[in-house]
Amino acid sequence: MGCDGGTIPKRHELVKGPKKVEKVDKNAELAAKWKYCAxxxxxxxxxIVSCELGRLYNKDAIIEYLLDKSAERPNAEAVAHIRGIKDIKELNLTDNPEWEGERRNAKGDKYEDINCGMFICPVVGLEMNGKHRFCYLQSCGCVFSDRAMKEVKTEICHKGGNQPGNYKIGRMCGDPFKLDDVVVLNGTKEEVEKLREKMEERRSKTKIKKSKKSKAAETVSTPSESKDDKQSPQEDVAGKSSQQNGGESSQSAVAGPSGSSSSSTDTKSSTSSATKRSIQDMTEKSEAFKSLFTTHSSAKRTKEQTSNWVTHTPYHF
Known part of the structure; x- marks a missing residue:
């Protein structure tokens, strides 16, 4: 086998065994979930915003995604369930006073706590670094630890307004909430599946409500149409009665003497002659009034005054 120089090979050097599964560093995984945008x-x-599945995002990144969904992104699957800006909630977080951020010492002469979180629970004071369960309320967006929710059992948000980062300064939040409004942040696979089921149920309910509203609007519009339809038969009956009356009158006119028919013809001829009567023939009108029209003798021109070409003036005859 070689063994030059008196070396003795070991078994693991000669026999290739199964490869060891690489384990993910838990600290790195927690930092990726709680300190970086998904x-x-x-x-x-x-x-910072969160979806209905409890993932953390930067609001700018979500807006860019909604504006251009066709762009290629490495983690597009994490936001496939987000349809619009209504599917996310802006979080009301409390800053950690011990978090230095970019101001921390990078010289290496000071201990750096990797597990230090950027935010804390406003009630208990636990750091939001992944070691403790945190949740938020969909009604107001306030973030608490699971321990605080268990210790302070109430149906009203009890986050203080004087905490840094709170948009309601100087007073308590006080927004009511239900158990269905509590969403776990960065939960396990089982918790994410439960949240997904709740999300689908909520969306199906909203669709049903919208369909009911549309049907109600249609029913509101249809009664007016039905009223018109109801009125139309009455009009038809009235029309039929009028036709019948007209038929009877026409029959009576035909059955009557010939003098009535002649009188009707005389009235028609008189009305036609009245309509064809010229203004210049009216004796009750003055000459000043008649001179306003082109049919007056003063408006007419002789052949010498007329030109050889055709004009579109009212004085051309």
Whole structure:
């Protein structure tokens, strides 16, 4: 086998065994979930939003995705369930006073706590670094630890307004919420599946409500049409009665003496002659009024005054 120089090979050097499965560093995985955007993989910065599945995003990255969904992104699957801006909620986070951020010492002469979180729970004070469960309320967007939700059992948000990063300064939040409004942040696979089921149920309910509203609007518009339809038969009956009356009158006119028919013809001829009567023939009109029209004798021209070409003036005859 060679063994030059008196070397003795070992078994693991000669026999190739199965490859060891590479384990993911838990600290790196937690940092990727709680400190970086799930879409752009950039560091989280305000404003921070979350979806109905409890993932953390930068609001700018979500807006860019919604504006251009056709662009290629490495983590497009993480936001496939986001249809619009209504599917996300801006989080009301409390800053950690011990978090230095970019101001921390990078010289290496100081201990750096990797597990230090950027935000904390406003009630208990636990750091949001992945070691503790955190959740947020869909009604107001306030973020709490799971321990705080268990210790303070209430149906009203109890986050203080004087905490840094709170948009409601100087007072408590006080927005009511239900158990269905609680969403776990960066939960396990089982929790994400449960949240997905709730999301689908909520969306199906909204679709049903919208369909009911559209049907109600259609029913509101149809009664007016039905009224018109109801009125039309009455009009038809009235029309039939009028036709019948007209038929009877015509029959009576035909059955009557010939003098009535002659009187009707006389009235028609008188009306036709009245309509064809010229203004110049009216004796009750003055000459000043008659001179306003082109049919007056003063408006007519002789052959010498007329030109050889055709004009479109009212004085041409």
């Amino acid at each position: 879409l752009s993989q950039e560091r989280l910065k305000r404003p």
